[in-house]
Amino acid sequence: MSGTDKECPKTDPTDPTNGQKQIYVQAVLSLALGASAFLGFCFLRPRWKSLYAARKRQSDAALSLPELPDSFFGWMPVLYRVTDAEVLASAGLDAYVFLAFFKMSIKLFGIMFLLACAILVPINKHFDHLPTFGNSTDPHAPDLFLSLGQDDWEFDDMYKGSENKLPDNSYSWAYLVFTYVFSGLIIYFMTRQTLKIVQVRQDYLGSQSTITDRTIRLSGVPRELRSEEKIKQFLEKLEIGKVESVTICRNWKKLDDLMEERARILRKLEEAWTVHLGQPKSIKFEPTAQLAHPGLEDDNEESENHERDNLLGNNHVTTYEKPRPTTRVWYGFLNLQSRKVDAIDYYEEELRKLDDTIIKARKKEYKATPLAFVTMDSIPACQMAVQAILDPSPGRLLAKLAPAPSDIIWENTYLTRSSRMIRSWTITIFILVLTIFWLVPVAALASLVDLCSIRQVWPQLADFLGSHDILKALVQTGLPTLVVSLLNIAVPFLYDYLANKQGMISQGDVELSVISKNFFFTFFNVFLVFTAFGTASKFWPVLQESFKDATKIAYRLATSVKLLAIFYTNFILLQSVGLLPFRLLEFGSVSLYPITRMGAKTPRDYAELVKPPVFKYGFYLPSAILIFILCLVYSILPAGYMVLFFGLIYFVFGYYTYKYQLLYAMEHGRHATGQAWPMICYRIMVGMGVFQVVMAGLIALQKSFTAAVLVLPLIPMTIWYSYYFSRAYEPLTKFVALRSIRRENNADINLADEDFGTDQSVGQLRRRSTTVDESREKGWKFVNPNVVAPLEKPWIEKEPEAESNGETIRLDREDSVESSTSLGDTHIWRENGDENV
Template identity: 50%
Template sequence: MRPKDGYEPCDPKDFVQPTNNKSLQVQLVLSLLLGLTAFLAFCILRPRWPALYAARKRRLDPSINLPTLSNTAFGWIPQLYKVTEEQILSTAGLDAFVFLTFFKMSGRLFAIMAFFATVVLWPINNYYRDFSIHFGNKTLDPLYMSSQLPIAMEDFDLSKGPDGSDSKHGLRYLWAYVFFTYFFVGLTIYSVNWETFRIIRFRQEYLGSQSTVTDRTFRLTGIPSDLRSEQKIKNLIEKLNIGTVDAVTICRDWRKLDDLVAVRDATLRKLETAWSKHLKYRRGTSWMDQSSSSNSQREDADEDADENGRLLNSELEQGDWGDQDRPNVSIRYGFLGIRSRKVDAIDYYEERLRRLDERIVEARKNKYEPTDMALVTMDSVASCQMFIQARIDPRPGRLLTKTTPAPSDLVWENTYSPRGIRRLKSWAVTLFITILTLVWIFPTAFLASLLSICAIRAVAPQFAAWLQSHTIIYSLFQNGIPTLVVSLLNVAVPYLYDWLSNCQGMISQGDVELSVISKNFFFTFFNTFFVFTISTTGLDFWSVLQGLLKDTSLIPTIIARDVERLSEFYICFIMLQGIGLMPFRILEVGSVFLYPFDRMMSSTPRDYSELKKPPVFQYGFYLPTALLVFNLCLIYSVLKLGLVILVIGTIYFGLGYFAFKYMVLYAMDQPQHATGGAWRIICQRIIIGLVVFEVVMFGQIATLTAFVQSIFILPLVPFTIWYSFYIKERFEPLTKYIALRAISTGEESEEEAVSDDTFDDEGSPPARRILRRGSTLDEYREKGLTFVNPSLIVPLQQPWIYRDPPPVIPDDRTEASEDQDPRILASTDSSLGIGESNVWRDGGRTV
């Protein structure tokens, strides 16, 4: 029945799909305009805003040999290109090296595929796929004929091909599909294998050449209650005759102390905010105008203030400024806090800070209940690795050894959380994310389909008619904006998943980062590909899914039905992600946009100091989208528009390699320390893409009634699944541990190290001499660090009132006594910028 407006009912193919030949052209022009604008803005702003675009380089130690880029508009481009992999590894670490290697491998792989798609597949797809299929009085393209299910395929009659011959004659050329499916799968597996060997070689050489406290420490879990003391664990480990124990840290229930330190930090900031408000009322001056000399004079005057040295001189407070315009704070008291009164904010927070300091000093002297986890530092890397790769106790779940994150990467509050609670949190978050991903189907599909011509026609038929009369604007509404909506969703969701991963109870920030990568990939792949593949609008997803569960034999055909039909949508998506939005990543448009707001919200010297810190580069925000693009290029590589998507994919990974190379080397910090663990996730997600690619090709060939050819695709599926187990068994252990032969003992000469035959069968070894010109990046990061909860030893900071930061007041109450065991000496985390001090630990009591 024809609707009143005279239009035909909406066809499902009209949702999130280009409907005219202008779509790709419009998307290309739009992407070029966005990308070139952002790139030129970056080239202009980069030398003018070095505090943002060279933030990491400015904070690096001079001993880290990272080349300085030219300040000209385009002179930095060839200099960045010349930065070698060895320099990336030595200045940015293993995680950045692995991340950039994936982009480099992908660009090279898809360039090779694009060549064969141009020379061989394009003529076949352009000539032999150009025929129709007749059903009754309708003419259908073979891309859509399977949408007529459950109509039997025998009801269709194949028409003549373009050369006048029977189109069944053309189906013989589908053997080319079979051949190139095998060829592209083999090429992908070869590339993954080759890069995995190379990454393992670099990783083993890099980690084996250093000796950090992290490399010498393992985590011992499942400790029985009768062994929960430093001395007993030390005796137990040394009785195994594998090495000597340098230090043992029992993880204890420090929750009360950690809470006090957190409250003190919040109070300190409130006091600084109160002082900044008060200084703003002083005529003609503020903390920004205070010189270092005046700050030094006030420090001298403060020596006689009181016992904690934090209150400013009373003469300066009252005689110079008076009591007017001092900020107030409302405090509640009495039964249920019903009553309230206003007090002087500065005096209130200073007194509260003094009392918190007293409680923290006393809390550091207390004994705390030990947990079933300990951190054991050995005298050598080799002995530590032998413990990590071995089993100590014959009973299940007892005395398990695991790798340990770096001290700065450790989440201490999760070390004393019971293992059962952490496991329960993990299951709960995983279940919640699964439900959330399924629920997210509806807003994703709604937002994408809301901008389709069908939705516009239903709401505003006159506007829809105007759009259809303007081809370019119509193409923008029909395809450009939906791809932008999907792209923005992929940018926003990782922030939620990052928060959920932090709530999961993981021991290190590196584990959190790997978890975000997995969760975000699951969301992007499921919602951006799988939902639209089996359900065009997403709103009929459940009905289609129920049909598939009733007859699983329809899965390949259903997937094949919509995959190729959505090819132009995904080409536009990749085009926008690569050409249009990639330059915005290097421009750091988010930081630029938020900086004025962050500056307006900043009021204290500490706030302004934190504004100068480099933004944090989070792999979980960038890698999942790149993996989705990789899989899309792989899935569409043999199909009709495979040439276009492979070329666009090559451009995406080429631009991505260049943009992210600049970001991880010069602009952004990477505090996470996963030692290249993301490569395991990359390999497994590529295998998922391979399986989907093989299923799609099976369904495509079967849909074209070439059943013999489709059967030849089936062996690839079990082979790819076997390959996933092969990678897990052969490669993954070397991406987690350090091989004993790779560990440098420091006794061999440099020539002996270079001539070592450890990697002879895999090609020439990495340049050990390049890596060992100085300390590795990990050794630089972990200099002076030990595994001690910072709440036990961090000096209590003074309020930061003036331009220069306040000096650290040594606390004589943390001096070591002479009757403690010197082998469990620990030092402060010097990376916090708070100096160094020594403490003795005795049964959880810090003196």
């Protein structure tokens, strides 16, 4: 060894007792963070219901949920008793599938933890006195972690001079058996959960009837068919059903720009009125009635009259003595001249001119695009259309299930297919570049885990840390795990922004893309790169050796997994005990609220303050899948029982944290179809493959080559199962089987129930009356809201009609406040509300 190596004695990283101090330090930090966040949530929850009960107060779908007591811990038993049927009825399929993943993980890792404690812990304890790679107690043990990067690396050379100290590798057969057992358990639980989700999904979607369930998205429409009547005739000639309506997407960009400018002027006018009338008092927003969706077309004459009546009456003269606000307008050559004018008069006039322009623009004809939304007269007709090939020419008349009208990103419907492909490939290439960029901070974090790597860069710091065990534990474990966790929180925002720039048609597609992108980051950068390559100085040599001999990356991965056992144990501990309570606390919303509250001026601003935050599955699901994979990879190793225990805690805490948020606190408004489940399953199978490769490498490192070879058949079996899953189960997670669709006007009977033998326990989850989507999508149409939506009036706070000693005060909707189509509710303002924080 070199001099540096001699100064850096290695301890056995496979022995959990060597990292007890690091785990104790991490446990104290995590408990301090988590307990403070949890107690803060319990204290604030009954006092800040506009945040922590926002969905319960503002969503009709949540009205049937049980009320949570205002006591400190009284909400916990009530939340525990909320059933799957109530989750499905209140939050829909997406929430049900998301929570089902956590429930499956709890059952799986509970069984694996018991097996590890009962069988694997005694086996590992019995053999822990034997020499292992990297153990400083064995002077002949090679430094495999460093030797893997050498050109002259040979596996047999590791044992030169140590023939008499070869370890008893009989426990490798136990590792082999449990690799098969745990792989089988995962397949069993995943298949069982998939069958249940498929049956629930088929029953749920087969029983509801919304416009979205009857609508197809038809892309690649040729020029000769780009009219509503021609598309209708074409589809009806195919005899798959009758067409109820057709909406050709046209290039409405000019109209969209006008409406965007109108929204800006409207806010300016509201701010001017607020300056004139004074800042609103402490108020809160509550829904009273559901408005028609902007896609619902009104009577033409009534709609036009409504559009022209866009201000608060004809006479805006007030009796207030307060001077009216002014604004500076620029005019003349190159806008070099300016003068001050009455702000209210100016913005009212600008709004009036814009309204006239918009009314005229709505009557114009716009160029048709190759995209159309076709609503069929029945769900079976829609399902037959999307499951069939409509045209023999490639890329023409491709039918897919349509997103909900409110979920459509209309500005992306104007893009050509080539434009969307260019955007998609550009973002994909940029993400690949980002992946290389992330290697630098991730490799730097990996260096902190190893004191010898710190010594190479900063010897004085390494000496100081070596003499202070607690500080060393904080730097080597606490700091890297915290930074990695913060990266997992921050990076999804970047990928969410990039996904929104790819030109996808719906927010649902964006959500699934964010899940995929964020998982790629967490799995590749946080796990594979962090584990396999370590510090940046080792990245290129290891990569070169891996190209020469693919088996070396397996050995490298297997050894590094053992070396980083304590780090990943602490990572899961921090995620479960330390950071999940902060998700429950909604720390981001709490910390930003004072800033946004200070910036709020108009009634519209105050209404937006109390809108429920949106639950984004792409932000939370990838981290949970990564922890699932980590628990699997470490399940058999000596540290496996600790990893499984903390992983079990993560999924238990995560289940109830996200259950509360999905049901009571956060909104998730798109059409729920449970599309995330196959993505979860495929990524679990990727984790299974990594687990099997790691176990084969670990067994081979103990020179038990027969057992290592017997692990390898699991890899093609996993690949075969993924293929089988894609053929047998995935179509049922995308489409609705025709036998599952219930007869018209009889939602309690479907053909499948007659002789198909559906599971009665699953059948109990069938909705009682109307589903979340049926309630939300009532009256919707596939129309760009900028084409038909009423031109809303400004929201101005005026004197209330009556005071009632702190009771609710309803403002006159006709003369004072008109609802925003973006919020979708009429508004009630209450003075002295519960905004106490």
